[in-house]
Amino acid sequence: MSILDRSERNVMYQRTCLMIFSGMVMKSLLEYRDPFLLLRASGRLMLWAVLFILSTGCFCPHHFVPKQETSTLRPCRVPEHIRVALVLGSGGVRGIAHVGVLEEFEKAGIPVDLIVGCSAGSIVGALYADNPNAAYVKQILTHMRRTNLLDINLWNCRFGLSQGAMLSRTLEKYLEASTFDELKIPFVTVASDLNSGELVPIGSGDIVKAVRASSSIPLVFVPVELDGRILVDGGVIDPVPVRVARDLGAQFVIAVDLRELLPQTFPTNLFGVAKRSTEIAFLWYNESCIRGADVVIRPKMCDIGTFDDSKNKKIYQAGRQAARDAMARIKELIGDMPQKSRAENPCKIVELACYSAE
Numbered sequence: 001m002s003i004l005d006r007s008e009r010n011v012m013y014q015r016t017c018l019m020i021f022s023g024m025v026m027k028s029l030l031e032y033r034d035p036f037l038l039l040r041a042s043g044r045l046m047l048w049a050v051l052f053i054l055s056t057g058c059f060c061p062h063h064f065v066p067k068q069e070t071s072t073l074r075p076c077r078v079p080e081h082i083r084v085a086l087v088l089g090s091g092g093v094r095g096i097a098h099v100g101v102l103e104e105f106e107k108a109g110i111p112v113d114l115i116v117g118c119s120a121g122s123i124v125g126a127l128y129a130d131n132p133n134a135a136y137v138k139q140i141l142t143h144m145r146r147t148n149l150l151d152i153n154l155w156n157c158r159f160g161l162s163q164g165a166m167l168s169r170t171l172e173k174y175l176e177a178s179t180f181d182e183l184k185i186p187f188v189t190v191a192s193d194l195n196s197g198e199l200v201p202i203g204s205g206d207i208v209k210a211v212r213a214s215s216s217i218p219l220v221f222v223p224v225e226l227d228g229r230i231l232v233d234g235g236v237i238d239p240v241p242v243r244v245a246r247d248l249g250a251q252f253v254i255a256v257d258l259r260e261l262l263p264q265t266f267p268t269n270l271f272g273v274a275k276r277s278t279e280i281a282f283l284w285y286n287e288s289c290i291r292g293a294d295v296v297i298r299p300k301m302c303d304i305g306t307f308d309d310s311k312n313k314k315i316y317q318a319g320r321q322a323a324r325d326a327m328a329r330i331k332e333l334i335g336d337m338p339q340k341s342r343a344e345n346p347c348k349i350v351e352l353a354c355y356s357a358e
Contacts, residue, residue, distance in 0.1 A: 065193075070228035073352040076203025078114055078186045078248050079345045084334060085114040085250030087242050088121025089286075089294065090235035091258030092217075094118025096141050096312050097299040100319025101256050103134035108327055110334070113345065115187045116245045118234040121256070122189035122214035123171070126207055129187035140174050142312045150220070160222035164212050167221070171208045180204045185286045186347060188248065189214040190234035190241045193225055199237040199355035201244050202226070238291045238355070248350065252334050254326075255293035256319075259286040260301055295330050297322045 062351075086105075088098045098121060105112065117125030121174055127137045153167040177183050180203055188203040191213040202210040205227075213224035213231035223230045234241065244254045259282060267273040290296050299318035 097319030
């Protein structure tokens with residue numbers, strides 16, 4: 001008998017589990033013909049459903065390892081003189097606030113020489129770097145729904161609920177550029193290396209794959225393999241990568257921090273205590289990441305889920321208001337800096353390096 005490859009074994013394994021699960025469901029239905037008894041047995045059916053999903057995905061013997069050797073980071077293109085760098089932080093659907101910030105920057109005539117994005121900030125940053133028109137990006141994102149980003153597949157949820165295909169298709173639909181070199185504004189995104197634990201800046205190559213890697217929220221999206229690395233959401237390590245902008249030579253760094261305000265409700269049980277503690281931990285974690293920024297813009301938002309697309313316009317307005325509140329300070333600080341047009345500020349090639357905890 002020929003040896004089956006891994007994918008064929010996995011399919012056979014899933015079909016076997018499906019047959020077992022179907023048999024258990026039928027057995028329960030036959031045992032509990034009375035509706036009231038069947039209702040009492042629903043807990044058992046739910047348990048079997050969970051076990052089925054886990055057994056066909058998470059417990060299937062397979063390791064996520066790179067298919068090639070880890071290569072050195074590719075060099076990227078940045079302006080010779082980076083006067084103003086804009087760092088767009090992570091935050092799920094709250095990333096729409098970045099669009100409001102960008103619109104206010106356009107109205108005030110604030111030039112942006114470099115964009116550094118993480119997770120949701122990488123999506124907005126890539127779209128804007130490709131087409132520096134806040135109205136265009138707003139039209140895309142304020143009407144976007146979670147179905148444009150998520151393709152949930154419980155049959156193949158070993159490493160994430162969504163394979164990332166919908167996110168890739170959405171990016172490909174709206175991006176004219178396919179590589180970083182084709183962008184109108186230099187752009188760098190960051191992702192987290194699942195094996196080495198390093199923060200990986202990416203500023204060249206395939207834009208869609210890089211943005212997908214930066215936005216691959218653990219549990220939600222499958223990690224992305226890129227240049228011999230297994231990458232997940234950049235926010236795991238640095239949700240607002242100010243240090244990346246500084247290391248690339250930015251004179252003035254504006255960071256947009258999308259952390260939520262602490263809810264004004266207090267815990268009523270042990271789960272509430274755990275949730276509140278996590279919120280406080282993230283609040284302090286973000287605070288450590290934005291050190292080094294000259295100006296920090298914080299849109300005021302609270303109780304907005306990662307994929308809650310019902311408040312897109314409210315989030316956008318929060319970004320606009322936060323940018324307006326910070327505009328006087330920004331103009332005061334950059335007022336004396338010499339300004340150059342993009343034609344007078346040619347790009348140079350710089351080497352990138354990973355950031356480790358050591």
